[in-house]
Amino acid sequence: GxxxxxxxxxxxxxxxxxxxxRCDPISGHTALYWYRQSLGQGPEFLIYFQGTGAAxxxxxxxxxxxxxxxxxxxxxxKIQRTERGDSAVYLCASSLTSDRLTGELFFGEGSRLTVL
Amino acid sequence: xxxxTQAQTEISVVEKEDVxxxxxxETRDTTYYLxxxxxxxxxxxxxxxxxxxxxxxxxxxxxxxxxxxxxTSSFNFTxxxxxxxxxxxxxxxxxxxxxxxxxxxxxxxxxxA
Numbered sequence: 001g002x003x004x005x006x007x008x009x010x011x012x013x014x015x016x017x018x019x020x021x022r023c024d025p026i027s028g029h030t031a032l033y034w035y036r037q038s039l040g041q042g043p044e045f046l047i048y049f050q051g052t053g054a055a056x057x058x059x060x061x062x063x064x065x066x067x068x069x070x071x072x073x074x075x076x077x078k079i080q081r082t083e084r085g086d087s088a089v090y091l092c093a094s095s096l097t098s099d100r101l102t103g104e105l106f107f108g109e110g111s112r113l114t115v116l
Numbered sequence: 117x118x119x120x121t122q123a124q125t126e127i128s129v130v131e132k133e134d135v136x137x138x139x140x141x142e143t144r145d146t147t148y149y150l151x152x153x154x155x156x157x158x159x160x161x162x163x164x165x166x167x168x169x170x171x172x173x174x175x176x177x178x179x180x181x182x183x184x185x186x187x188t189s190s191f192n193f194t195x196x197x198x199x200x201x202x203x204x205x206x207x208x209x210x211x212x213x214x215x216x217x218x219x220x221x222x223x224x225x226x227x228x229a
Contacts, residue, residue: 003160033215042120042207042219043161056216089159095215105215107161 002026004108006092012114013082021077021111025094032075033105034067035091043091049075082115089113118143118210122220129198130228137193137223139208145169150184150191151209151217161207167191198227 005024013019025032031050035043045059049069057067064082069075079086089112093105119142129135141150152164165175167184175182179196195202205224209217 031215040221042209042222043217044219045216048215059216091161093161097214104163104166105161105217106163109159 004092004094004106006090006108006111008111009109010112010114012116014116015082015084017082017115019079019082019113021079021090021092021113023075023077023092023094023108025073025075025092026106029094029096029106030072031095031097032069033093033095034075034077035093035107037089037091037110039088046077046090079113082113084115087113087115118145118148118212118218120208120210120218120220122208122223124223125221126224126226128226128228131200132197133227135195135198135202135225135227137195137206137208137225139191139193139220141189141191141208141210143210143212145212147212149211149214151211152182152191152193153207153209153219155205155207155222157204164193195225198225200227200229203227 007022033048034046036046037043047067048056052069052072064080067077089110091107091110093107095105121140148169150167153161155161172184181194183192203226205222207219207222209219211217
């Protein structure tokens, strides 16, 4: 498809386990973003990639969260030692550029993570 | 610090009624951008509009219109002649630059046939 693709769409795991969530952005989009949306809330910024590098990871809640984008396309969000509070929908977005005149992000449908 | 408040949690209307969604924001930045996004049941957020803080002109796009009032820090959104397909969660968002959006909690709009 032509949109942002996220896998898995649903992930149920046990407390303490390791989880990886994958994002495949729109072809040609150099900027990629991860947001987290808790139930009944708006999305919260986690991290932004420009190319292969994390240009802003100020939204990552703690060092259990890490994200990579080794070839400047697909990105993986990694969560270690999951906690029940990590349960949320993790949204990925991409754009052609992240300059201040844009803000028009193209979002995927999200990966719903449930930590039991 | 950025803050966006959407005081209306849920709005339910009958088809063809107009719907106005309120958004109030707080920021210390002199230059910033305001956004509205739509989140249908499928989950992906869909961009609707972006305004910068220097442009207070109201905007109309089809059945959608936006009223930006800097004096009251508000950026309200109206859907005219609502349709069932407008049913979704609508988010107002604020950013000093393009990507790091601060979203409100959202307003769920239900349009009944």
